[in-house]
Amino acid sequence: MKVKTVELKGNKGVLKIEDTDVYFVNSLRRVMLAELPKLAIDNVIIYDNTSALFDELIAHRLGLIPIPTDLQTLVFRDQCKCEGKGCPNCTVRYTLSKEGDCVVYSGDLQPEHPSFAITENTIPIVELMKDQRVILEVEAVLGRGRDHAKWQMVLAPRYRMETKIQVDKKHINEVKAFVEELPKDLVELKGDKLELKDPSQKSILESYLEKHKADYISITKDPSKLLFSFETDGSMSAKAALQESINILAKKYEEFRGLLKDL
Amino acid sequence: MIELIIPVRCFTCGKVISSLYEEYKKRYEMYQKVIASGQKPKETPKEILDDLGVERYCCRRMIISQVDLLKEAAPYE
Amino acid sequence: MTRYKCGLCKKAVQFDVKNIGMQCPYCGSKVFYKERPTIAKRIKSL
Numbered sequence: 051m052k053v054k055t056v057e058l059k060g061n062k063g064v065l066k067i068e069d070t071d072v073y074f075v076n077s078l079r080r081v082m083l084a085e086l087p088k089l090a091i092d093n094v095i096i097y098d099n100t101s102a103l104f105d106e107l108i109a110h111r112l113g114l115i116p117i118p119t120d121l122q123t124l125v126f127r128d129q130c131k132c133e134g135k136g137c138p139n140c141t142v143r144y145t146l147s148k149e150g151d152c153v154v155y156s157g158d159l160q161p162e163h164p165s166f167a168i169t170e171n172t173i174p175i176v177e178l179m180k181d182q183r184v185i186l187e188v189e190a191v192l193g194r195g196r197d198h199a200k201w202q203m204v205l206a207p208r209y210r211m212e213t214k215i216q217v218d219k220k221h222i223n224e225v226k227a228f229v230e231e232l233p234k235d236l237v238e239l240k241g242d243k244l245e246l247k248d249p250s251q252k253s254i255l256e257s258y259l260e261k262h263k264a265d266y267i268s269i270t271k272d273p274s275k276l277l278f279s280f281e282t283d284g285s286m287s288a289k290a291a292l293q294e295s296i297n298i299l300a301k302k303y304e305e306f307r308g309l310l311k312d313l
Numbered sequence: 314m315i316e317l318i319i320p321v322r323c324f325t326c327g328k329v330i331s332s333l334y335e336e337y338k339k340r341y342e343m344y345q346k347v348i349a350s351g352q353k354p355k356e357t358p359k360e361i362l363d364d365l366g367v368e369r370y371c372c373r374r375m376i377i378s379q380v381d382l383l384k385e386a387a388p389y390e
Numbered sequence: 391m392t393r394y395k396c397g398l399c400k401k402a403v404q405f406d407v408k409n410i411g412m413q414c415p416y417c418g419s420k421v422f423y424k425e426r427p428t429i430a431k432r433i434k435s436l
Contacts, residue, residue: 091435092434093433093434093435094432094434094435095430096431096432096433097430098426100426102317102383102388103317103383106433106436109434109436111321112435113435114322115321116329170329170332172332173321173329173331173332174318174319174335176318177318177383177387179387179388182387188435198436199327200435202327205327206326206327281328283322283327283328283329284329
């Protein structure tokens with residue numbers, strides 16, 4: 051297998067994986083969606099809420115805020131020594147107290163420890179009018195994407211097979227006429243080969259092929275060459291999320307091998 | 314229930330879009346003002362969304378189609 | 391006796407639960423908000 055990093059900075063990652071199979075990259079994709087742990091607000095203790103939104107709606111909105119997660123220092127609550135009571139090892143607490151006229155932002159959540167301060171701090175939670183107020187306390191715990199989407203760190207992980215556009219040499223004049231019909235800067239005709247200028251525009255070319263019934267041009271996909279791209283919601287960098295999901299996948303394969311040994 | 318306030322995340326992919334909405338709204342109002350006065354705007358809504366890094370059309374529809382109604386409901390508890 | 395807040399004059403009033411046809415003794419309004427209990431409410435974020 052060959053891996054080339056096209057882009058891996060901030061919240062975005064694009065990898066070019068060659069000499070592999072679709073099922074392998076798909077298993078990585080599924081680990082990213084369902085297995086990668088992340089902090090999210092779970093319990094909300096509301097002391098006062100006279101705003102226009104219901105308590106439950108505010109709790110739901112709070113749950114979706116991305117919280118910077120350090121998996122080295124935190125453990126799952128059901129695996130913690132405190133036996134589910136909630137201690138600093140498994141729980142991060144925030145308090146929020148605000149009175150109108152104002153907008154309550156995610157940055158108004160005051161952490162117990164400054165290292166858990168919320169980075170995405172311009173998410174509006176609720177708008178308060180004069181004499182309205184919100185006082186609440188929240189607990190954030192680790193969770194996995196398979197339990198609730200608020201614990202899903204990686205968004206839109208996807209892969210695309212490399213495509214080749216083949217041209218029938220006998221119909222080269224028809225191909226030339228077809229290329230003339232296409233929008234500018236979509237494809238380039240190099241000798242008897244067609245090349246897409248931007249690989250993500252493939253579907254546009256396909257729609258033109260269908261419209262013109264151009265059966266002298268065929269698109270073939272190569273399942274051993276994949277372009278894998280993903281994004282994170284900001285609670286972890288793309289690089290850290292990728293490394294962490296690969297560790298989880300390796301652990302799963304290791305566990306499976308251990309089970310097979312005993313057969 | 315009608316969304317009174319911009320949803321925190323995109324319904325389809327989960328990208329946090331609410332933090333970009335206020336900026337979009339500010340720049341969109343600017344665009345509308347310039348259009349109303351008959352001049353050529355500095356940027357179109359498409360360019361604003363591209364600049365904010367909203368790539369996919371699922372996230373774009375979240376921002377474009379939002380109607381703020383919380384102010385209407387705010388007087389009631 | 392349950393505590394309510396008048397929807398028009400915002401004054402705190404008390405009524406018996408059995409009472410039918412509530413009316414504010416100050417302004418005569420018939421719209422009331424039930425007062426929020428002072429105990430903290432613990433909910434799950436779903």
